Amino acid sequence: MRQHVTDPEMCIQCSACEMACPVKAIECILGRYCIDHDLCKDCGKCIRDCPTGAVDCFIEVKRIYDQEEQSTWTVLPSE
Ligand code: SF4
Ligand code: SF4
Numbered sequence: 434m435r436q437h438v439t440d441p442e443m444c445i446q447c448s449a450c451e452m453a454c455p456v457k458a459i460e461c462i463l464g465r466y467c468i469d470h471d472l473c474k475d476c477g478k479c480i481r482d483c484p485t486g487a488v489d490c491f492i493e494v495k496r497i498y499d500q501e502e503q504s505t506w507t508v509l510p511s512e
Contacts, residue, residue, distance in 0.1 A: 436494045437473055439466045441506045443487035450479035450488045459488075462504035470497045 439450065439459075450466055451459040458472035459479060466488070468479075480489045492509060 434494060434497070435491050436470055436497055437468050437475070437488075438490050438492055438498070438503060438509065439468065440487045440490045440509055441465060442508060443485045443490075445485055445487070447484060449482040449484065453478045453482040460500055462500055465504040465506065467500035467503035469500055 444466060446461075446464055446466070448461065448466070451461060455476065455478060456472050456474055458469045458474075459466055460469070461467075468488075480486075483489065490509070494510070498510070
């Protein structure tokens with residue numbers, strides 16, 4: 434399955450994505466911008482406002498990572 438995430442190596446922590454999200458699916462945890470998979474409506478507004486492309490990131494996963502897990506990433510998971 435596919436999960437919408439932010440790329441830790443591209444994010445400059447500007448918070449534009451968090452402000453753009455109409456359903457508050459993006460939360461800053463420990464400086465990482467983490468997307469709640471269940472809340473995200475795939476509207477693309479965060480992607481439009483992100484200056485680096487860090488939130489234009491979709492990864493194939495075997496299970497969904499919650500926001501706490503995403504907050505620990507320094508690179509994207511390899512699976
Ligand atoms: S795609 Fe839309 S709903 Fe999903 S995190 Fe981005 S702004 Fe929020
Ligand atoms: S808008 Fe992009 S660069 Fe800014 S905090 Fe979100 S993911 Fe990071």
